[in-house]
Amino acid sequence: MTSDTSPAPASVLPVLLPFRASQPRRFAPLRLQFIHAVGFIGLALLVGGAAHAQSGADQLSALGVIWKWFPLLMSGFMFNIAISVLSMSLGTIAGLGLGLLAISLNRPLRRTAWGTTQFFRNAPWLVLLFFAMFMIPFQFTIFGTTYPLPDWVKAVIGFALPVMANVSEIVRGAVGSLPSGQWEAAESLAFSRRKTLWLIILPQCVKRMLPPWMNLYSLVTMATVQASIVGVTEMLTLTAQVHAAEGGRPDLLAPLYGFAMLCFFVYCYPIERFTLYLERRFHLHQ
Template identity: 65%
Template sequence: MTPERDPPFRPMAVLLPLRPREPEPLPRVTTRHGLLFVTAVLLIATVAHAQAPDAPAAAPAAEALTQAPATALTVIIKWLPLLMKGFLFNILISVLAMALGTVAGLMLGLAQISQHRWLRQFAWVTTQFFRNAPWLVLLFFAMFMIPYQFTVFGYVIPFPDWVKAIIGFGLPVMANVAELLRGAIRSIPNGQWEAAESLAFSRNKTLWLIILPQCVKRMLPPWMNLYSLITMATVMANLVGVSEMLTLTAEVHAAEGGRPELLAPLYGFAMLCFFIYCWPIDRATQYLERRFHVKT
């Protein structure tokens, strides 16, 4: 018996130029591609560096400078400690926002499957609200709604901008983690619940001993992906005045006289820092996804 096939798609003549192309297998991105990208950026930077000495010659000699303006590379090296400090600050914000958001998100996710109706509904509404709000809006929300300090029993607890930024980024993380957890729990076959029930496990014991341990594996890759996204989003804190890398890059640029030819190298350097940090996370995520996919 031969299997029946759909008749091949024959477009009308007028549609021929629009004929859908045969889908090609997507190229698999490997570590080599990442290294290639870094090399390319460095190469461009070097070329820019080599060409830089010509730049002052082209500039009007009227400038009252006793020495030739520094090249892009020397500028970056000169400001490297400050820029790296800014970048570390980005990482600090991302790690703390992720930690805060994950803890809150796990609680919110569990609340979504609670047996108390009102708690479940509250959790659902909260998740939907924060998941569908732009991250930048949530950041502004956190910045301007939270006071700069709290007074508790006479103690003054300061709330600097960067702490508020952590909360601002923690909110979308929370909502996304809550949704990841809910999805993971729902993806566990119903038979697991039934088997546990038939062995006289209570609902709580089933959840904590049987269901949640299986969720960890399923949640890990998308959670890492979320971390990578939030790390790259931390530069938005620039807009609310936190001294992170992008803010500092702009300040360095201004301090160097705001020369236009420094724009690309300086911001390119910022981009490179984020790329070098996030790329391995992305690779690890893909690796885990493939591995877990084969196993389960």
């Protein structure tokens, strides 16, 4: 007869299992619950009902006015998006160069880049827009040929100035956030500073720069309505013109400008959700 000499289960030492990082959740940009949809629909019905109550029996309703001028209003909104894309592209290219100068080993260049960044980053966007509108000539003459410069081009330049400064700070912060061992390892492999930047440092900075860059684009998109103040025909300008064309009815103010707000929300909200997703995802992989 044999006896069981195996240790009791209580005496078994606990085993530490290997750590398994949880997978990032998939991107869900429009995670709206039912209560949110009810709130949006209720707000739309409330505004539309109030506007309909103020309108006369023989007048077109607020929704009818929006539907009537829908193509014109959307063309203005597309122009807002075009201004934001062009401003962001121009400002990103200029900001990348300014950010590289901000981390230069040349002290005068570094100081000049720092001063330029701080000036345009802390200046009001509307002031910079007025500066671009009134300081940039409205036409250029090259070899006897005159080329006009439209107001929307100057608006793009005006919005690109703060974008340039913010992108410069994004680049400088992303490069500074990398461990110094990256530079030391590249130096030990006889990489020049230029090759280290373009082949090692900047590729690693892309994931760090992308979320704040997208957040900046949302801000630029919403700020493009300021171009209406300087005479650029965009959505807010067209909204005011539609309101005037309908006789200046006071019941159309809230629906028309509410529709403009809704367009910007529908466009910018998915960008904001995707930015948060990238922040979570890149944080898990750092």
